[in-house]
Amino acid sequence: MNMQELKELIYQGEKVDIECKKAEKSVPKSAYESYSAFANTKGGYIILGVREDKTKTDPNERFIIQGIEDAPKQKEDFWNTINGNKVNINLLTDDDVKIVEDGSIRLIVIHVPRADFNMRPVYVGENPYKGTYKRNHEGDYHATEHEIRGMIRDQNPEGNDNQIIEYYSMDDIDKETLRKYRQIFEIRNDGHVWNALDDKSFLEKLGGYRKDRKTGVEGLTLAGLLMFGTGQAIRERFDNVFMDYRNESQVTADIRWNDRITYDGTWENNWSYVKKKYKLNATNFLFLCNC
DSSP states (O other): OOOHHHHHHHHHHHHHTTTEEEOOSSTTTHHHHHHHHHTTTTOOOEESSSETTTTTTTTHHHEEEESSHHHHHOOOOHHHTTTTSSOOOOOGGGGEEEEEEETEEEEEEEOOOOOOTOOOOOSSSSOOHBBBEETTTTTTEEOOHHHHHHHHTTTTTTTTTOOTTTTTGGGEEEEOHHHHHHHHHHHHHTOHHHGSSSSHHHHHHTSSSEEEETOOOOBBBBBHHHHOOHHHHHHHOOOOOOEEEOTTTTTOOOOOOSSEEEEOOOOOOHHHHHHHHTTOOOEEEEEOOOO
16 A cells, blocks of 8 residues: 555545554554454554544545654554553454555554454453453444453354253243144154154254263253243343344335234244244344343
8 A cells, every 4th residue: 555545545534444543653552442443343444643633524634644753663562562462362464564655754554354253352451341442433432241242252163052051951941832843843854763752852953952971061052942942931041032023014114014013921932933923034023132
C-alpha cells in the first residue's frame, strides 16, 4: 500500500475496519485495544500518525496526516509489545505491519486479521473479562460478559451439541415427544436396527445421551435436552430460553406476521415437538437461548 492508497483509506473516515491514531512519539495504549477489537470482530487497519479533529465532519478535514517520529523505533516497540504479555496472542506476520512514507511523512499501518474462532477472545492483559474488545461502527468497546462467554464456548472445535448436561437424565425427557419422533423415524426407516432399542439406547445413537468414558459422567447432551426435553427442564437449565412461532408467509410493510404463538403451557416447548406440531421451518421458528 502506497501513500496515495493509504490516503484514500484514511479519508473514508473511521469505520468498523479503520482506526486512526495520533502516535507522534510512541504507540498509544489504545492501539492494543483496537487490535483486540478488530481481531474479535471482522479485522481491520490501525493507522498510526493521523490526528483526528473531532470538530470537523468532512473526513478530508477531520483526519490530518502528520506522521510519527522515529517510525522504525515505534515499529520495533510495537513488535516487542505484541510478542510480550500485553495481549494473549499475536496474530500478525511481518507483512501485517508496514511503514508507509511520503517525503518526510511516515505512517505505520497495522493490518489486523480476524482471529479464528478457536483463538477468540483476543484480549489485552491477563483477564479476558476485563481486556476483551469488539468493534462497533467507528469505535472500540468492551465486550460484554455474554459476548466473551460466547467466544469461549465457540473455541470447542467439535461444537457444543454433545456437551453432557450434568444432573439431567432420562427423567427430563418428554416421553410423548420422543414417542412421536420414534414413530416417524420407524416409518421412514422401516427395518432399521435402532427401532428395536430402548429409549435411552436410541438417544445414545442419536447423540442425545452420552457417557464420558474418562470421567464416568453420563446424562443428556445439550442437543438431547433441547430436542426432546420437557419445557420445564429446558427452562431450568437455560433461564433465558425464548421460543416463538410466527407465520410470516404473507407479510407486508404494515403486517409483521399473520399468526404468532408463544409458550402458554398448552404445548411442550422443546424443538422437536414444536417443529412437528406446527410444521415449522427456519423462516418462521425462532428458538433462542444462551447455551
